[in-house]
Amino acid sequence: MSAEQLTVAVVGAGGKMGMRVSRNLQKSSHTVFYSENSPAGQDRVRAEGREITATDEAVKGADVVILAVPDTVLGVVSEGVVPQMKSGAILLTLDPAAAYAGLLAQREDVVQAVAHPCHPSVFLERTTKEEWADTFGGEGAPQNVVAAIDEDATEAAKAAAEATIRVIYAPVIDVHWVTVKQLAILEPTLVETVACMIGTLLNEALHETVHTAGVPEEAAKAMLFGHVQIALTNALRGSNPFSEACEIAIQYGKDTIIKDDWKKIFDDSELDSVIAKMLKLDAVKR
Ligand SMILES: NC(=O)c1ccc[n+]([C@@H]2O[C@H](COP(=O)([O-])OP(=O)(O)OC[C@H]3O[C@@H](n4cnc5c(N)ncnc54)[C@H](O)[C@@H]3O)[C@@H](O)[C@H]2O)c1
Incomplete structure (x- = not known):
């Protein structure tokens, strides 16, 4: 897998984070598939010119699968998704709670990573209207990200995870790597x-x-x-x-x-x- 050209699947693409990360992925050179199971969420995805792909179809060839579903269903969604993933692919979640709680389905040849946005710092020197308007991050204002990845992940997997993280939360200043517990x-x-x-x-x-x-x-x-x-x-x-x-x-x-x-x-x-x-x-x- 090359960090410059990845195939990425977003599961829960019509939710709050799904919409944010999809907007940035759509602007990138990566190949992206969007899955969303609620009709209202599907309408939001399509309204932005993105097509819906069934989850099984979206995840099977993906280098990185982003689970942007609510934390309370991450366990059950990961149980459906992880067995479909290709060997060596990365399962990326956006909050450490489920990973910390041991809820995510495991597979020896699937890498697990979590990346949480820091949001733009209260001390950020904002010079443009776009930076001022972006309180959440991911649009105009630079932010840091804190992330965790399996200890035995290869350098290539870590590079692919970081490349994805830098796109979904862009503009990103630094990705700080810590353990899942430290992230929690x-x-x-x-x-x-x-x-x-x-x-x-x-x-x-x-x-x-x-x-x-x-x-x-x-x-x-x-x-x-x-x-x-x-x-x-x-x-x-x-x-x-x-x-x-x-x-x-x-x-x-x-x-x-x-x-x-x-x-x-x-x-x-x-x-x-x-x-x-x-x-x-x-x-x-x-
Ligand atoms: N909301 C935030 O500010 C925020 C910030 C950082 C991280 N996060 C993390 O992002 C993740 C998503 O949170 P959110 O707030 O965007 O949730 P959300 O409820 O806004 O969206 C979740 C989406 O997932 C869809 N969904 C649920 N089950 C599905 C399935 N089986 N297949 C396909 N789609 C499915 C839902 O229909 C919904 O559109 C969570 O891990 C959360 O902790 C959220």
Whole structure:
């Protein structure tokens, strides 16, 4: 298989990620087959000028099969797809939860890889309207990707996986290779359990400021959106020190809002438990 000219199958091509990765693959030199089982999804694929191919047909000659189906059905979909794949092909999933939970069908001669987009950095220097508009990544703004691949994958398989990853999430700055477990610590733990949770907490705090404390909404939003930028750049990049009074307010916030044992979210048992809940399983199979 040559990383420059691959045959790629997208299963779940009419879903949110399926549409995103298909749009970029369609612009590439690779040969791409699109499979989608819901009528609404099929309409979305066809509306973009892409043809639907039956899953068995799409995956059988593919060098790379991208499973863009919901995580809760990745196990059953992989059981149908993996036996149809050609020897040496790559099964690429887009989130580590199912791989971490041991849900994906295995075959000795099929390589498993997972690649999750980082999304464009909050500190990205955006200079064009297209970069500003692309908050998710994969359109105008450059982003990094974190990925994992079987330890014994050949260099050719890794190169093909990276070439595919660089197309589907383009423009890509770097692909950072880690283990599946490390990817699962990044997402959900670091970015969903912590960062996305804090994002929603900020929104709840804004709501309280406006609706309970009675501050005009425009003033509250102006103050919050500017201070979120300062809070992030000072805390994550050390741009400026927080003032002494601010440090006292930060400590009051930690004491009042955060539980003493919050760092238990980095224990393996907690990771297993949250991933089982996300995948609606009784327990992960590891
Ligand atoms: N949505 C995001 O922001 C996001 C970001 C990064 C990674 N991901 C990952 O991408 C993957 C897909 O998530 P999504 O949000 O795009 O899901 P989605 O629900 O939007 O789309 C899934 C698509 O798969 C189709 N489908 C389901 N079973 C199928 C089958 N057997 N054959 C063919 N098509 C089938 C569905 O009809 C649907 O169109 C997941 O692993 C998710 O974790 C999602």
